Amino acid sequence: MMSDGKFPEGSAGGNASSNGAPYAIEVEHIVKKFGDFTAVDDVSFNVKEGEIFGLLGPNGAGKSTLIRMMTTLIPITAGTARIVGHDVQKDPDAVRRSMGVIPQALTSDLDLTIEENLNIYAKLYDVPARRRKAAIDELLELVDLTKWRTAQTKTLSGGMRRRLEIARGLVHSPRIFFLDEPTTGLDPVSRVSVWEMLTNIKSHRQLTILITTHYMDEADRLCDRIAIVDHGKLVALDSPTALKASVPGSNVIEAQFENAPADWEQRLHTLEEVTSVQHEGAGMYRILTGNGSRATTQLVEMAVQAGVPVKSLSVQNTTLDDVFVHYTGRQLRDELVKAYAFVMPPRPGLQP
Ligand SMILES: Nc1ncnc2c1ncn2[C@@H]1O[C@H](COP(=O)(O)OP(=O)(O)O)[C@@H](O)[C@H]1O
Ligand SMILES: [Mg+2]
Incomplete structure (x- = not known):
């Protein structure tokens, strides 16, 4: 596991990053206990202004608890968090004014129209009446909901409701935007459209985004770090590229064999190009290598010579899932299957 010393940017003190830009979020040794249970365990990181920063982890990792502490929704057990320089415990009002939050659960009022939902929030955040309409018009354009402005929220699909909530969270022009699993439960097309919205919004506004997700692919594509x-623990922190580079080998081979002998894992390990092998059960092996094509050739030759049939074989570039396996010994994918096996499918809606 990485130690604090390996987070040159993430754990630096003070309120300016190495390139001089101020930190938007500074979290130092933060802890949350629920009774005897430690949900967040001594986590430290800084987020630079303008960054898209991702918290990636399986269900129950402590992502929402971290967000709820940073956004003043629950008290901190120990440690500190500062949002654009304001301490969340000493100056919660200043923190609330500078941030927008999209909680994990959808919270728009279903009986109101899109526009009414936005208006209520604009009033709640004291957006002056003369600015409200222009602000709402601009946001509706940004999230591509202009033509639905008078539609009742209950008629919208999950993806459209998420986009409404993104607009709602930005109605008072916050500097920091917290989004807790904005794409969970959405179909792949809606997920992409939510991320496109966020990228688009970032190109129009000075905004720092902290987002949680358990989708490795979207974290990989869209987060700066x-x-x-x-x-409850921070196990690694870096850019997606650097995280993947920290895993030995640049390719992952997943191979399934029939009637593999007991020492098959060790034998695979002796292949020249193979850096690590993990037996995942049911004849399935996960093999890390720096050279996917050569390792595949060697592996197939060895299997043919040993008379061990290959049932399936795939070669991929390392993903954040491999990073997760590297630091935790478990697969994020498996954790999610376990966690979401009992979740009901999302309600069908109008359109993505
Ligand atoms: N109010 C609470 N009381 C007791 N335990 C909680 C509470 N909120 C969260 N937890 C526990 O803390 C852990 C982290 O939860 P959470 O932050 O929601 O995880 P994530 O958002 O990563 O899925 C989980 O084990 C969860 O059950
Ligand atoms: Mg959560």
Whole structure:
């Protein structure tokens, strides 16, 4: 596991990053206990202004608890968090004014129209009446909901409701935007459209985004830096590229064999190009290598010579899932299957 010393940017003190830009978020040794249970365990990181920072981890890792502490919704057990320089415990009002939050659960009022939902928030955040309409018009354009402005929220699909909530969270022009799993439960097309919205919004506004997700692919594509959290602890923090580079080998081979002998894992390990092998059960092996094509050739030759049939084989570039396996010994994918096996499918809606 990485130690604090390996987070040159993430754990630096003070309120300016190495390139002089001020930090938007500074979290130092933050802890949250629920009774005897430690949900967040001594986590430290800084987020630079203008960054898209991802918290990636399985269900129950402590992502929402971290967000709820940073956004003043629950008290901190120990440690500190500062949002654009304001301490969340000493100056919660200043923190609330400078941030927008999209909680994990959808919270728009279903009986109101899109526009009415936005108007209520604009009033709640004291957006002056003369600015409200222009602000709402601009946001509706940004999230591509202009033509639905008078539609009742209950008639919208999950993806459209998410986009409404994104607009709602930005109605008072916050500097920091917290989004807790904005794409969970959405179909792939809606997920992409939510991320496109966020990218588009970022190109129009000075905004720092902290987002949680358990989708490795979207964290990989859209975050400048990612903190991997597991069981309340920060296990790795870096850019997606650097995180993947920290895993030995640049390719992952997943191979399934029939009637593999007991020492098959060790034998695979002796292949020249193979850096690590993990037996995942049911004849399935996960093999890390720096050279996918050569390792595949060697592996197939060895299997043919040993008379061990290959049932399936795939070669991929390393993903954040491999990073998660590297630091935790478990697969994020498996954790999610376990966690979401009992979740009901999302309600069908109008359109993505
Ligand atoms: N109010 C609470 N009381 C007791 N335990 C909680 C509470 N909120 C969260 N937890 C526990 O803390 C852990 C982290 O939860 P959470 O932050 O929601 O994880 P994530 O958002 O990463 O899925 C989980 O084990 C969860 O059950
Ligand atoms: Mg959560």
